Amino acid sequence: MNYFQGGFKFIDLFAGIGGFHQAMLPLGGKCVFASEIDTFAIESYQRNYSMNSAFDITVVPSSEIPDYDVLCAGFPCQSFSKAGKQQGFSDETKGTLFFQIVRILQTTRPKFIILENVRNLVSHDGGNTWRVIKHTLEELGYILPPTPLIMSPHQLGIPQQRERVYILGIHNSLGIKHLNFQIPTGRKSDLNIYNSGILEKNVDPVYNISKEEERVLTCWNEFYQGIKEKIIGFPVWASEFGKEYSLRELPEWKSLFCMKNRTLYYKNKEFIDFWLKKWNYLADFTPTQRKFEWQAGSAISSIWEGLIQMRPSGIRVKRPDTFPALVAMVQIPIIGKYRRRLTIREAARLQSFPDSFVLNDNIHQAYKQLGNAVNVKCVEFLAKQLFNLSQHNTNTYECSLCSELVLSPNY
Secondary structure, eight states: OBSOSSOEEEEEETOTTTHHHHHHGGGTEEEEEEOOOOHHHHHHHHHHHSOOOOOOTTTSOGGGSOOOSEEEEOOOOOOOOOTTGGGOHHHHHTTSTHHHHHHHHHHHOOSEEEEEEEGGGTTGGGGHHHHHHHHHHHHTTEEOOSSOEEEOGGGGTOSBOOOEEEEEEEEGGGOOOEEEOOOOOOOGGGOOGGGSSOSOSSOOGGGBOOHHHHHHHHHHHHHHHHSSOSOOOSOEEGGGTTOOOOOTTSOHHHHHHHHHHHHHHHHTHHHHHHHHHHTGGGTTSOTGGGEEEEEOTTSOSSGGGSEEEEETTEEEEEOSSSBOOOSSOSSOOEEGGGTEEOOHHHHHHHTTOOTTSOOOSSHHHHHHHHHHSOOHHHHHHHHHHHHBOEESSSSEEEOSOGGGOOOOSOO
16 A cells, blocks of 8 residues: 555755655655755755755754654764763764754654665664664664665666665554565666666767867777786786886785786786887876776776776776766766766766756756765655555565566656
């Protein structure tokens, strides 16, 4: 049965640009309160939902929040204090933004909670952070699945590798004793960004890589084409080619990488010497540009077939199956085939926002907002299971609708 027959009300905490809002709407939800402190995100929220989210949840009394059924929150992850563990959950979570959720739940006791956070939340502080969160929510009367729900958009056929932990719960006043969810098992290897429907056809030249970036990538593509090894399992550091200084004083991991680079050089000495001379020994390359990471295995045979990231650790090339997680968007992925960066509309599609969603006029803010957003379809997929419960026995409720939500990358 669907618990909500006539729709439901939800609140959107740490709302950002409303990923939860987007996910709740097709399920019958109506947002009655949203909270956000980032000026640009508040502007985007108002523009898309005609709703003011400019409320600092740390100062809003819970008594001022309208009645609602579902609490949604993609709360920032902060370190949990180990002090006062014997004094109850409130003491353990004070000083964190999770406590603001606790504070509101203590008073309002909604029927359902849907929270999202980074994958590392589960292992943070040796698992203590997760134990505190789970214990806290259970003390507040919420039934949670026995293990954390970890899910990535690529499991739904969306070409983005973005593992997140989702914390879904139902209040025990509804009589449910156990919750079980089905997580799809879609594989990255079955996906390809070029036929995903994510990519735009007519793209503004502003997204094109620079002549300098094209030159650097062309140089490294020649390197990859010329060496004998096609699967490189370590970062390539051009600064180590031909070097013979002692590695004794280096950390073990760094010494190992240096040795592998020196071996690579001597196995390909004739070609690499030619390559270095042609490219002026990379003299005008930055230290970052002199480093290269091939993480595409044997799936592709050219840099221009893959996904490229200009990272502090070097130029990284990956298979074109899924985009890396859109997080801070500091290194915006380059689509090798088109020699351009991912557009903000494509980033929105990777986060499952519809094309009708109005993106921020500031490109950098739009990337940031999308990188910080929850994936709409992941939330919708799990929330649908939470709201559509079928009783198998008096103590256990499991979702029977996992296969009903058929997703397409074309939103």
